[in-house]
Amino acid sequence: AQSVTQPDIHITVSEGASLELRCNYSYGATPYLFWYVQSPGQGLQLLLKYFSGDTLVQGIKGFEAEFKRSQSSFNLRKPSVHWSDAAEYFCAAGAGSYQLTFGKGTKLSVIP
């Protein structure tokens, strides 16, 4: 069965520190991959996406993600976290069809 795993439920980092959120997928073929962010009381906002080509993709708000086929991973990174980045982050995958499979999410807390 198709699945997306985000191993970390909650991560706390200090403002200015670097960030890496992990995402692993299990699909029959390489899926389309997405990272979304959800602020409290808000809907999901697309940060970035990977379809094919360059395995390092840049997104909005200074985020980037790297696709590693050998590890079935699509980890999200940011070199310097801002307090406004505190939110919940969701990794999602789709494979040729319409339905997205979401991970359970990682909640990010930022210490001033």
Place this chain on the structure above:
Amino acid sequence: DSGVTQTPKHLITATGQRVTLRCSPRSGDLSVYWYQQSLDQGLQFLIQYYNGEERAKGNILERFSAQQFPDLHSELNLSSLELGDSALYFCASSVAWAGEYEQYFGPGTRLTVT
């Protein structure tokens, strides 16, 4: 602002009742998706419509139904409500039906069943 609108923002109702959630997609988007977000299940895909036709079904209960109208807005109908139906319901839209088109999410409707 994603351009996807959902009404109402909050809904409180009693068990056994029926409610309708409404979604207007981004201008130009033909596909509408409905998702349920709960603490225990996470984000679950419910159903998708493309240009008025049902395209895919996910984990949608038989008590739930949806439709997409000629003006492309969509409604999700939830009936015989149970306490466990309390959740955030999101609508998303995309320009087409295939998976490579990113989905834009609305702000959600928070349903509380008492």
